[in-house]
Amino acid sequence: MSKVLVVAEHDGSVLNPSVAKVVACAASIDSAEIEVVVLASNVGAIAQEAAQLEHVSRVLTIERPENDYAIAAVLAPQIVAMCSDYTHVFGPSSTYGKDVMPQVAALLGVNQVSDIMAVIDSHTFKRPVYAGSGLATVETPADSIVIGTVRIASYSSVAEGNSASIESVDVAVELPTHTRFIELKSGASDRPDLQTSAKVVAGGRALGSEDNFELIYKLADKLGAAVGASRAAVDAGYVPNEVQVGQTGKIIAPDLYIAIGISGAIQHLTGIKDAGTIVAINKDEEAPIFEVADIGLVADLFNAVPELTEALD
Amino acid sequence: MEKILVGLKRVVDYNVRVRVKNDGSGIETDGVKMSINPFDEIALEEALRIKERGEASEVIVISVGPSEAQQQLRTGLAMGADRAILVESATPVDPLSVARIFKTIIDRDGIDLVLLGKQAIDNDNSQTAQMLAAIWGRPQATFASQIDMQGDKARVTREVDVGLEVIEIDLPAVISVDLRLNEPRYVKLPDIMKAKKKPLDQVALDEFDIESAPAIKELTFEPPAERERGVMVNDVAGLVAALKDKGLA
Numbered sequence: 228m229s230k231v232l233v234v235a236e237h238d239g240s241v242l243n244p245s246v247a248k249v250v251a252c253a254a255s256i257d258s259a260e261i262e263v264v265v266l267a268s269n270v271g272a273i274a275q276e277a278a279q280l281e282h283v284s285r286v287l288t289i290e291r292p293e294n295d296y297a298i299a300a301v302l303a304p305q306i307v308a309m310c311s312d313y314t315h316v317f318g319p320s321s322t323y324g325k326d327v328m329p330q331v332a333a334l335l336g337v338n339q340v341s342d343i344m345a346v347i348d349s350h351t352f353k354r355p356v357y358a359g360s361g362l363a364t365v366e367t368p369a370d371s372i373v374i375g376t377v378r379i380a381s382y383s384s385v386a387e388g389n390s391a392s393i394e395s396v397d398v399a400v401e402l403p404t405h406t407r408f409i410e411l412k413s414g415a416s417d418r419p420d421l422q423t424s425a426k427v428v429a430g431g432r433a434l435g436s437e438d439n440f441e442l443i444y445k446l447a448d449k450l451g452a453a454v455g456a457s458r459a460a461v462d463a464g465y466v467p468n469e470v471q472v473g474q475t476g477k478i479i480a481p482d483l484y485i486a487i488g489i490s491g492a493i494q495h496l497t498g499i500k501d502a503g504t505i506v507a508i509n510k511d512e513e514a515p516i517f518e519v520a521d522i523g524l525v526a527d528l529f530n531a532v533p534e535l536t537e538a539l540d
Numbered sequence: 541m542e543k544i545l546v547g548l549k550r551v552v553d554y555n556v557r558v559r560v561k562n563d564g565s566g567i568e569t570d571g572v573k574m575s576i577n578p579f580d581e582i583a584l585e586e587a588l589r590i591k592e593r594g595e596a597s598e599v600i601v602i603s604v605g606p607s608e609a610q611q612q613l614r615t616g617l618a619m620g621a622d623r624a625i626l627v628e629s630a631t632p633v634d635p636l637s638v639a640r641i642f643k644t645i646i647d648r649d650g651i652d653l654v655l656l657g658k659q660a661i662d663n664d665n666s667q668t669a670q671m672l673a674a675i676w677g678r679p680q681a682t683f684a685s686q687i688d689m690q691g692d693k694a695r696v697t698r699e700v701d702v703g704l705e706v707i708e709i710d711l712p713a714v715i716s717v718d719l720r721l722n723e724p725r726y727v728k729l730p731d732i733m734k735a736k737k738k739p740l741d742q743v744a745l746d747e748f749d750i751e752s753a754p755a756i757k758e759l760t761f762e763p764p765a766e767r768e769r770g771v772m773v774n775d776v777a778g779l780v781a782a783l784k785d786k787g788l789a
């Protein structure tokens with residue numbers, strides 16, 4: 228029988244929505260028992276949230292001042308010290324999970340399965356390679372612990388309403404001080420979150436300036452959508468890095484994705500493969516984005532976008 | 541700081557449209573253009589800039605891969621690296637073993653900073669840097685978009701999901717780099733000539749006394765579900781109607 232430990236991502240006070248999706252992945256392993264571990268300086272509210280997730284049988288907490296901010300070299304040895312009873316340790320394939328999980332794997336002397344998108348059985352998984360141009364079915368050694376990150380766009384959140392028990396655990400490991408958090412510069416806005424929003428309006432290089440991106444924001448506001456961008460738009464400084472969609476940005480699965488002035492490079496498309504409906508507005512009818520768009524409009528965005536915003540009342 | 545080690549992986553060039561082989565046994569790599577993993581090229585560029593500012597004295601490039609990876613190492617030497625190490629293996633090597641090989645070189649040559657790409661664009665694993673930091677017991681700064689060397693410390697800006705995070709790390713350390721860190725230089729012809737005279741050490745993988753890691757087996761490959769080309773609308777009114785039709789507006 229499988230016993231899965233899920234490492235809970237959080238921001239110090241709130242559980243990250245990715246956790247409910249990692250639990251969903253874990254729950255797709257036959258008859259798995261699922262526990263969640265919260266490492267924080269103040270575990271209270273975060274653990275409460277985790278305990279509400281369906282399928283979770285127990286929430287374990289490690290409360291230490293060193294866990295105030297997520298530092299891989301600090302978190303990994305604590306996870307390693309308490310995971311010997313588990314067959315699997317899973318984390319999200321977010322920057323949080325990508326930072327810490329390979330450290331856990333290396334300390335345990337195993338390789339990691341990155342970006343799990345489907346569970347075939349307890350030791351066989353599907354994962355994307357080459358920016359999603361191929362899907363590999365991989366098998367981990369039967370006799371060793373499985374360390375994995377979960378591609379969160381591949382899973383729907385488990386329901387809430389559970390009330391799992393919460394227990395604190397002590398891990399007696401010495402923690403390094405060689406890595407120090409200085410600051411977080413976040414473009415935090417009131418707009419819907421890119422990773423969880425049902426609708427996303429994204430702009431590309433064609434916008435031409437930070438000011439012109441206002442067109443994207445206006446349309447997004449009208450639709451109640453989050454804002455995304457191509458790498459070219461981020462590189463040019465029109466928008467902050469956290470809104471980049473694609474292989475090296477965010478992998479998202481909204482119901483509606485509107486790509487405006489984005490050519491549709493493979494590295495961009497890999498971020499929207501699971502979107503419900505893709506709409507493309509581009510002035511070049513040959514743009515590769517039209518090959519994957521459900522609805523395409525060949526038009527100059529500087530005319531079409533204001534007109535669309537106006538028409539959506 | 542003395543020495544910087546940079547990993548260069550030989551991968552299918554990012555402009556190639558890769559295809560899964562018809563029999564599902566792998567990805568078609570016959571006759572396709574191979575290049576340095578783009579993230580690794582950025583790591584090398586950063587190492588060279590650090591050296592050119594007088595903050596390091598030697599840049600060493602290393603590749604674990606087939607004999608043909610010499611080409612990528614020569615390109616690295618032409619960009620400005622001082623010497624190269626090829627750890628030769630005809631078959632792919634798993635990330636933990638690569639990390640263990642890097643660790644052996646670190647212990648042998650006394651490395652102060654390791655710069656790696658944040659992921660390789662073939663397997664997209666994003667593991668090697670983190671694994672190396674863990675087994676070395678040294679700091680890691682992943683997904684770097686800015687690196688400021690400050691004597692025996694570095695201040696690194698990281699691209700994380702919620703924005704930009706700044707951390708301070710003690711050296712020696714491992715940094716994995718993201719795309720916005722810099723724009724790699726172009727190699728000039730005279731540099732290619734000069735690079736031919738720079739040392740390139742070739743060592744067989746089995747000369748390394750590393751513990752072998754249980755590898756994850758790749759059983760089969762399949763192409764992703766194709767998205768179908770949808771409908772084209774003629775104007776904004778048509779677009780609005782199509783959205784309403786799907787209940788999306």
Ligand SMILES: Cc1cc2nc3c(=O)[nH]c(=O)nc-3n(C[C@H](O)[C@H](O)[C@H](O)COP(=O)(O)OP(=O)(O)OC[C@H]3O[C@@H](n4cnc5c(N)ncnc54)[C@H](O)[C@@H]3O)c2cc1C
Pocket residue numbers: 430431432433456457458459460471472473474475476477487488489490491492493494495508509510511514526527528529554578579661719
């Ligand atoms: C290793 C690697 C990783 C990468 N990761 C990512 C990633 O995560 N995300 C990502 O997005 N990219 C990524 N890229 C970059 C990617 O290859 C493309 O360069 C990028 O997506 C292009 O952005 P774009 O579509 O905005 O720009 P362009 O390709 O320049 O496209 C602009 C489009 O706008 C159209 N246009 C111009 N003017 C107008 C107008 N007035 N009205 C309407 N349309 C107009 C043009 O026809 C064109 O199709 C990566 C690249 C590499 C090498």
